[in-house]
Amino acid sequence: MEAEQRNPDRPPLDRAVLTDPAFLAGNGLAGVSVVDSTGSTNADLLRGVTVDPAAFPDLTVLTAEHQSAARGRLDRHWEAPARSSVSVSIVLRPVNADGRPLPTDSYSWLSLLGALALREALLETAGIPAELKWPNDVLVRGKKIAGILAQLGPMGDGAVPPVILGTGLNVTLTDAELPVPTATSVLLENPRTVDRTELLKSYLSRFCTLYRGFCNADGDPAAGLAGGPALHKRVEHVLTTLGKQVRAQLPGDHEIIGHASRLDEYGSLLVVDEHGREHVVTAGDVVHLRPWSPPGTESGYA
Numbered sequence: 001m002e003a004e005q006r007n008p009d010r011p012p013l014d015r016a017v018l019t020d021p022a023f024l025a026g027n028g029l030a031g032v033s034v035v036d037s038t039g040s041t042n043a044d045l046l047r048g049v050t051v052d053p054a055a056f057p058d059l060t061v062l063t064a065e066h067q068s069a070a071r072g073r074l075d076r077h078w079e080a081p082a083r084s085s086v087s088v089s090i091v092l093r094p095v096n097a098d099g100r101p102l103p104t105d106s107y108s109w110l111s112l113l114g115a116l117a118l119r120e121a122l123l124e125t126a127g128i129p130a131e132l133k134w135p136n137d138v139l140v141r142g143k144k145i146a147g148i149l150a151q152l153g154p155m156g157d158g159a160v161p162p163v164i165l166g167t168g169l170n171v172t173l174t175d176a177e178l179p180v181p182t183a184t185s186v187l188l189e190n191p192r193t194v195d196r197t198e199l200l201k202s203y204l205s206r207f208c209t210l211y212r213g214f215c216n217a218d219g220d221p222a223a224g225l226a227g228g229p230a231l232h233k234r235v236e237h238v239l240t241t242l243g244k245q246v247r248a249q250l251p252g253d254h255e256i257i258g259h260a261s262r263l264d265e266y267g268s269l270l271v272v273d274e275h276g277r278e279h280v281v282t283a284g285d286v287v288h289l290r291p292w293s294p295p296g297t298e299s300g301y302a
Contacts, residue, residue: 008172008187010083012065014197023201027208030091032061037082039068041089042151042166049091049153049162056162058093059208063200067168081177084185086169086200090207091153093160097216101160106219108267108282110211111136111150112235114165117210118146119238121202126191131240134260134269134286138169139240142288143184145170167203171196221265236263241286246271250284257289 017023018032038044041062048056066082080087092110094102115132122128122138122145130140138146146169153162170178170185172194178185186194193199214231217223221232229237236242241260248256248271258273269281 008084008174008194010081010172012083013063013200017197018063018200027205028059028212029204029208030057030060032063032204035062035064037066037068038064040166041067041087042149042164045089045091045164046151046153049164053159053162056091058091058095059211060091061088061204062090063088080168080170080173080179083196084170084172084177086167086171086196086203088200088203089164089166090204092163092165092211094163094211094215094219095160096218100218102215102219104161105266106214106221107150107152107161107163109214109219109221109231110163110165111148112267113210113214113231114148114150114167114207115146116231116235116238117207118148118167118169118203120206121199122186124206125195125198125202126186126189126193128186128189128191130238132235132238133288134239134241134263135267135283140184140189142240143182144180145184145186145189169199169203171199221267232263232265235267239263241269241288245289247287247289248279248281248284249287250281256281260286 013034015034018034024031041064045056045062064087067087096102115136115138118138119130119132122130128140130138130145133139136148137144146167149166151164153164155161170183172187173185210225213225217225222230224230242262244260246260256271256273256279258271261270261272264270264280269286271279271281273279
């Protein structure tokens with residue numbers, strides 16, 4: 001296993017499998033495009049839906065073997081070795097079964113929906129149990145294995161405002177290739193497989209099922225999906241942030257320290273500070289802290 005980690009095999013994605021008509025039709029995908037290299041799949045699709053909206057319908061997928069200018073939350077950039085990750089973006093134009101657009105305030109759930117689908121895919125395909133960290137990370141044993149970024153496309157012409165949902169999953173990165181010590185990869189978690197094609201197929205299938213159920217529920221996170229629990233309950237069940245002391249770093253150099261209690265109906269994190277005041281956190285980074293310590297005592301990070 002150590003030799004595999006030092007010199008992992010990195011075959012290309014199987015384009016024939018990913019573009020198979022039966023796979024596309026079975027999941028309601030408009031199409032899957034695989035490119036060797038690009039700056040950012042999210043940027044490419046944002047450009048596409050702006051310049052030629054008709055060419056990029058709902059559930060259009062773009063995946064790249066290598067990204068040279070990938071972007072995360074708070075405009076962070078990173079680059080991984082070619083064929084070491086799953087880098088994929090999806091065009092979303094959310095409407096219900098009758099073609100009625102979902103309310104845009106439901107869009108805040110889409111990145112959490114993507115994270116939930118990826119968690120299920122990791123367990124199903126690689127046998128890796130994962131958890132979610134609010135608002136858009138997937139963790140294994142407390143280390144980040146994937147991140148998700150949702151970006152709103154142009155609004156106009158009376159059309160459904162598109163969302164580009166980008167996902168980056170570390171697959172065969174070695175210890176030496178990880179961007180930070182708090183990251184991990186599929187390879188490092190004793191997986192059943194590191195087959196990127198199978199991981200991507202499973203993720204897309206899981207995502208389409210959850211997404212279609214969410215759309216048919218008119219974007220209501222409290223409605224049951226596919227005869228099972230609601231999206232809100234599914235996310236809270238695997239959200240490791242809840243119940244922890246957290247520091248929420250907000251835009252404008254503001255921060256809140258307190259107890260992460262629950263998610264509201266918009267997917268925002270509710271944090272109760274030491275004075276019992278409840279704060280709604282809608283954006284920013286969240287750092288998990290150790291159990292609450294009185295002011296003036298030492299506290300570390302988890």
